[in-house]
Amino acid sequence: MPIALSGKAEYKQAKTWIMRGVMALYFFDTISVNLHVQDDYGIECGSLCEVKKLAQRALCEMAIHNLNDGDHQTFTVQVRDLLGSEIYTSNLKIAEQYK
Template sequence: MPRYFFDIHDGAEVQRDAQGVDCASAAAATVEAKRALPAIAADEVPRDGDHRNYTVVVRDTLGAPLYTASLSFVGTWLN
């Protein structure tokens, strides 16, 4: 089973995945990336402002990027 690596970008820093995850296919790895984003955003609510973009970059075993998915957090005062 191929191994894929999921690097996390939050606009301030990059966390490179050194372990990776075995996935049945590249399509399965994209599903993992999409599932990871809401969990990351929930744990990392920005405390220094109301805007943050979270991005997962999926890499193959050679380090080549294959897929990217992003989720944006935007808070706005309504008064």
């Protein structure tokens, strides 16, 4: 869960940190057909490129651990910043068909 910011000054400071690229806290929510997990702890990342790599790695892990759950699956990682705004979404779709 994002940190509660009590005043305008704290909100402005957090936004400044995010814009400057200082290590910021990001929350990685994971969604699959049967499960939605909201990240309440977060991970510090130094750049949006790092956020993207971690989200894509999470998708791979989700797929590996859920391969036997059906022929058609979609996995999603939604990333929120410290302010609670969704800043990045990545999806992985698995579709199988026997011929």
